[in-house]
Every structure is written in C-alpha cells, then in structure tokens.
Amino acid sequence: MVLLLARRALLAGRRRLPRAPSPPHAPAAARLCSGAGGEAAAAAGGDGALLRHLCRKVRASGPVTVAEYMREALTNPAQGYYTRRGGIGESGDFITSPEISQVFGELIGIWYISEWMAMGKPNTFQLVELGPGRGTLTEDILRVFNQLSSVLSKCDVSVHLVEVSPKLGEIQARMLTGGKMQPSPKDESAYMKGISKTGIPIFWYRDIQDVPSGYSFYLAHEFFDALPIHKFQRTEKGWREVLVDIDPEVPDKLRFVLSPSSTPATENFIQPEEMRDHVEVCPEAGVIIQRLACRIEKDGGAALVADYGHDGTKTDTFRGFQNHKLHDVLSAPGTADLTADVDFSYLRKMTQERTTTLGPIKQREFLKNMGIDLRLQVLLQNSRDTATREQLLHSYDMLMNPENMGDCFNFFALLPHHRLVHPDKKDKPESKSPLPPVAGFNELLLK
C-alpha cells in the first residue's frame, strides 16, 4: 500500500524523553525465548502469604493444575504478581519492546492507520489493548495518531484498556491522562475513565467482554503469554496432566507431579494426532481469541498479537522471571513473572475461520517491513550527542537482532475475510481493483 502518511510519521524527527536507557551492550534484559521451566534461581522476597494459601488449598483438595497455580500466582486479587508487583521495565523483573524503544509503538500506530485506511476509513473506531502494562505502547500509538490528526480528523477514536491489575491500571492512567482520571459509576462496564493528553477518551475494564461492541482495532502485546497454561506429559500409560503438589520431604515447598490417571483436560485438550511428548495448552487464550474473532467478524476491525511463541512445535516453555533472571516457577509464588510461549497454531485454530489470520512472522521481519530502518536513520540524524545515538542503536539491536528479540517475538493478525479477498471475486475477478497488502506482513511502500 502506498502510504504517504506513514512516511510523514516516520520522518517526524521528534524523540520522546528517553526511557531509563540501558548502557549499550548491557546484557539483554528481555524475557527471551529459550529457557527451561523450573531452572533453579534464588527464592526471594514476598511474605509467603500466597504460598501458604496455595498449600492450604492443596492440603484441602489435592494437587492443583498448573493453570490454577499460574492464575493464582499472577492475578490473585490480593497477592498476585501483576496485582501487587507487575514489575515491567529496567527496575522491575522484565522489559518489553515498547519499554525499550518508542519506535516500536510508533510503527504499530502506523499499522493501525494503514489498516484503517485500507478498510475504507470508517468514521469511528475503538483501540482496544489487552494487558497494557505501563501504558507505554498506547502512549506511543496515540502520539502517532496525534501526528496524523489531519488524517484522522473526521474519525471518532476512543481507547479501551483491558487490565486486571489495579496497580498497573493506575500507572497507565498516570502515563496516559497525566493523572486526570475518575472511577466510573457502578452501573458502567468500565471501572475507570479519563481523557488522554491529546483529548481522546480512555476507558478501563477487567474483561474483554465488558468492552462495548463496535468497529475495533485490538492489540495484545505480551498478553497471551501471561495467561494460565495446562501442561501435559506423555507416559507409557497415556497422557497425564502435570499438577502442582506439596513436597512431602520439605514443608511448604511445592513440586510438580503427574496426575495418576487422565483428567478432563487431558481428554479435551490433547489432539489424537499429537506427536510431542510434552504439551502446553492455554484454553483462556483460546476463549479470548475466539471472542476477538467473533467481534471482528460481526463489527469489523482487526487484531494484532505480538508475543514470543511457536507454531505448535515447542514443548516445555513455562518459566519465571525475577529481576531479569530466570526464577524457579514454583518458588515464592507472586514474587516473579510467570510466562509460557504462545502457541499460534492453537490461536489460529480457535478463530474457527471467522477471520483470516496472518503470521506468525518474526518481529525483525515485521518491523523491517514497517520501516524501522528509515525511522532509526531519522532519529540518528536528529540526535546530536553520542550517548543518545548509542542508545538508539542499542535499542534497535534489542528489537531486531535475532539473538535478542528479533527472532523469538512474532506478529500475528486477525482480519475480516473481505480485507484480503473481495467477496465477489469468484464471480467477477476482473472487475475489482486489487486489495492493498497488509502492512508489516508485506513491505510497506513509501512514496
């Protein structure tokens, strides 16, 4: 697609205040792809309340599934990691692409504008982000929307953030509204609302189901990997579910065990043709992607999912991070981020062909197609001091180098079928002009 406007946004020289830059050549701080779950790391921090709660639960009703353990560890309303800590950023437990470089969010902002244009510039759209972290990605996207405000001037844009963590919700609100937010009345589905610094209304929800229906662009960056997974192991007696139990040798220490027989999950989630010996399945991700697909089919829009993951090939990817180091997933629950690679083949299957899917493609390919090299050049030209230039090059390397985030992060999109195939193409193939290719998944043509 010929996108003069994208070129305008990429060439805009402005650089936002640096985000706590890492020294060049610092060790990669992102939660990178490989790493086996359960690798030893020091158990640290926390007052042990969540561990005691889980141990009581196991004593009362037996071992819990890994999904239940992960849900409690991350989003328990009082003690969960995201509820209490949510340590994203240099000073936290892990860092994400939008926190590394403003360019990342800017290119994603351009992606949405490009899709909005390709879909005939509807006069209203909602930007819906799942798991917005510190709100940095939305902030960068809104800056691009503001730079291109003449293009979007006749479009009514609103932002809808789905966030379970009240603590992160507040951080997002401070970042995006400058502190001007208010709780919503009890009868409204949003729990908080505010106005962005550029005048766009923003609403917060706990669940995607609470977001009003309507033409929407969805975004999920490092969201699906935080949802609870079930784990399964092939044995001589058939598939068994991996469960979390108390170690009989050490009080209040958790360990993995296998279910003595099959469980409802082994029956429902393992495909007969499965070849792997160990499988992770995230049913909650399946339900959410199905909701997005239904909403896009009914109301229009698109979804962009970016995460580390695989296409149905990996096995044991469950791991924990604390202070940018691998952390034993069963140790000190609630004090570390827990994560598992996203299975994009499962997400694709769960759309049930309600939408077209594109990808997964590697982050470095997507960003290159979106014009990251041009954007880097402009920022380098406009920066005078060596430290800033080094920092820009370092963040580019973090995002693009296959050894860092370039290869293990992937982009995946849901689009209405008519976005890629004319509905009446079969009847009169010659009568229609070609549909514009989808930016990022194809090269963005800048003229």
Ligand code: SAH
């Ligand atoms: N997208 C951000 C943050 C990723 S961390 C970034 O890339 O920087 C995961 C985010 O998802 C956090 O904001 C966390 O609080 C949120 N989250 C985790 N589980 C959730 C759930 N079940 N529903 C809604 N948000 C969730």
